[in-house]
Amino acid sequence: MPAAPVARPAGRTGRRLAGLALSLLLLGLVAGLSVAIGAKQLSPAEVWQGLLRPDSPEYAVVHRMRLPRTLLGLVAGAALGVAGAVTQAVTRNPLGDPGLLGINAGASAAVATATAVLGMTAGDIWYALLGAAVVTVAVHAVGGGRAATPARLALAGAALNAVLYSYVSAVMLLDAASLERLRFWTVGSLADARADTVLRVLPFVVAGLLIALATARPLDALALGDDAARALGARPGLVRAAATAAITLLSGAATAACGPLVFVGLLVPHLVRALTGPDLRWLLPYCAVLAPVLLLAADVTARLLGRPGELQVGTVTAVLGGVLFLHLVQRGAGVRR
Amino acid sequence: MQTVPSRLAGRAMTLAYERRTVAENLTVAVPDHSFTIIIGPNACGKSTLLRALARLLRPTAGAVLLDGGDIQRRPTREVARVVGMLPQSSVAPDGITVADLVARGRHPHQGLLRQWSRDDERIVAGAMADTGVADLADRPVDELSGGQRQRVWIAMALAQQTPLLLLDEPTTYLDIAHQVEVLDLCARLHEEQGRTLVAVLHDLNQAARYATHLVAMRDGAVVAAGEPRQVVTAALVKEVFGLPCRVIDDPETGTPLVVPAAPRRTGNRHQPA
Structure with missing residues (x-):
């Protein structure tokens, strides 16, 4: 192969690829821990047996509980991380989060309604997706339609957010039965994972990830300002619409499966940006790998801390995320503008 | 009309923002391989014209023609391989x-x-x-x-x-040394790479020094266009900017240099003893 004409950028690409490989290794490690550690204490040998041999006594624990839970953590984590990164890009806000656009609140409100009125089991993906989509359209309409600007979108999202969360609280307070069913869901949890939960959300997450990756380059152009983006041949309205569709699919699916998990989508892209810079073609793959690392690590921590029972992973991410976030804010990183 | 070949031109354009009309029936041509500089007082529509030429603003009447075809009808990516634009509002x-x-x-x-x-x-x-x-x-x-x-x-x-590059006030917020540095760079790109450059500038003397083609605008209309030597005259500066002045030869380049007239003062200025 001929030598690269400029050594420096090629070296940087190499470093970025190496970092991504390292992140994947880390993900494998955390996923392994997530399968190995749980309420029922098993030795590594027993877990291995349970993984491979259908006739072993641990087979059921590993295959019915720990594997689906780990897979859900992988899928939901990747969805939340990428949704957060795309949200921060499309709103030009380094502290953006799908919650900022009201999408999590929309999903929550729809699930709360379905649970209280129709007696659905929490976590039905269609209601969550429908709620997320309706709120997304509403935020876009309120935010100015095709003339939407990042600031107007964020304001519209914040307003709808407040309204919808009040509504969810009201539904839960009025109906004791729904409260009981929604209590864990609204904190965020991987514990209810079954193999079919993962399978049901997977197509939406894959679609969302593909759209997100396809909009990475035009979103990078959009980051320079709408005029500069158009001068570069990007179409701001179209790009924002595609990015919003990706955010809706990803956070709608993740919220449906695990409830609103706060801070993962905000914090991971924010931290990853310090490694990769703001280039979405690198930022998105890194987020897709490192967000599940954070989510699974938080879930394993929740299981260890809560023994013999367990804590909700949402509690751990909220505490962990809150502390890290305070640290970032205090250091002034990323809130310069 | 001019016989100079021109890939980029505006024909009978009406340029308007939501409520305010900036220019009506505006026709302008960018000569190929020129360094065209647009000058004029604040709010004369020079940046608006540049935005229209870069298809960032759609004329409400008339059209911007790129290679003879309406620029708004061509795919934006295709245009972006021919016309580049550096807006003022870019953020890193x-x-x-x-x-x-x-x-x-x-x-x-x-x-x-x-x-x-x-x-x-x-x-x-x-x-x-x-x-x-x-x-x-x-x-x-x-x-x-x-x-x-x-x-x-x-x-x-x-x-x-892109063979055509548009720059919206590329020297704003720069000190004089950096202004000259940026304009020297533009002149070099124009001469060495044969690109067509169009810039909006505030400084009349810099425009006269660097431009090969000067467009003077006032109230949304082109008052004069051509070589700086023909365009920059005391009469035109008075007409466009309302500024009484003398025009002398720039001692460095021989291009026109505008020296604003001093207001007549009644008393003697304070002289150090």
């Missing part, structure tokens, strides 16, 4: 490095199936070398001086490799 994302920002100029040449290539790498390196920012490649853009930052933005526009 937090923490982006010089090389990454310049690389974004390659956007119209890339697609889902055609991602980053060796060619892109070579062109980005070339654009950084041409603008003298190659040494800064790994530095974050936020840490650069105003002059360096402007050269980085120009490098990004160069990486877009």
Whole structure:
């Protein structure tokens, strides 16, 4: 192969690829821990047996509980991380989060309604997706339609957010039965994972990830300002619409499966940006790998801390995320503008 | 009409923002391989004209013609390979490095199936070398001086490799040394690479020195267009800017130099004893 004409950028690409490989290794490690550690204490040998041999006594624990839970953590984590990164890009806000656009609140409100009125089991993906989509359209309409600007979108999202969360609280307070069913869901949890939960959300997450990756380059152009983006041949309205569709699919699916998990989508892209810079073609793959690392690590921590029972992973991410976030804010990183 | 060949021209354009009409029946042509500079008082519509030429603003009547066809009817990516534009409002994302920002100029040449290539790498390196920012490649853009930052933005526009390049007030917010640095760079790009450059400038003397083709605007209309020597006269400066002045030869370049008339004072100015 001929030598690269400029050594420096090629070296940087190499470093970025190496970092991504390292992140994947880390993900494998955390996923392994997530399968190995749980309420029922098993030795590594027993877990291995349970993984491979259908006739072993641990087979059921590993295959019915720990594997689906780990897979859900992988899928939901990747969805939340990428949704957060795309949200921060499309709103030009380094502290953006799908919650900022009201999408999590929309999903929550729809699930709360379905649970209280129709007696659905929490976590039905269609209601969550429908709620997320309706709120997304509403935020876009309120935010100015095709003339939407990042600031107007964020304001519209914040307003709808407040309204919808009040509504969810009201539904839960009025109906004791729904409260009981929604209590864990609204904190965020991987514990209810079954193999079919993962399978049901997977197509939406894959679609969302593909759209997100396809909009990475035009979103990078959009980051320079709408005029500069158009001068570069990007179409701001179209790009924002595609990015919003990706955010809706990803956070709608993740919220449906695990409830609103706060801070993962905000914090991971924010931290990853310090490694990769703001280039979405690198930022998105890194987020897709490192967000599940954070989510699974938080879930394993929740299981260890809560023994013999367990804590909700949402509690751990909220505490962990809150502390890290305070640290970032205090250091002034990323809130310069 | 002129017989000078022109790939980019505006014909009988009405330019308006939501409520305010800026120009009516405006016709203008950018001569090929010229360094065209548009001048005029504040709010005369010069930046609006540039935005229209870059298809960032759609004329409500008339049209911008690129190679004879309506620019608004051509796919925006295709236009972006012919016409580059450096808007005033560009923002550098937090923490982006010089090389990454310049690389974004390659956007119209890339697609889902055609991602980053060796060619892109070579062109980005070339654009950084041409603008003298190659040494800064790994530095974050936020840490650069105003002059360096402007050269980085120009490098990004160069990486877009368009035969036509439009610049909206590229010297604003720069001190005099950096203004000259940026304009010298533009002149060099025009001479050495044969690109057609169009810039909006505030400084009449700088415009007269660097332009090969000058367009003077007032109240949304072109008052005069042509070589600086023909355009910049005391009468025209009075008409366009309302400024009484004398026009002398620039001792450095021989181009017209505008010297504003001093107001008549009644008393003697204070003289040191």
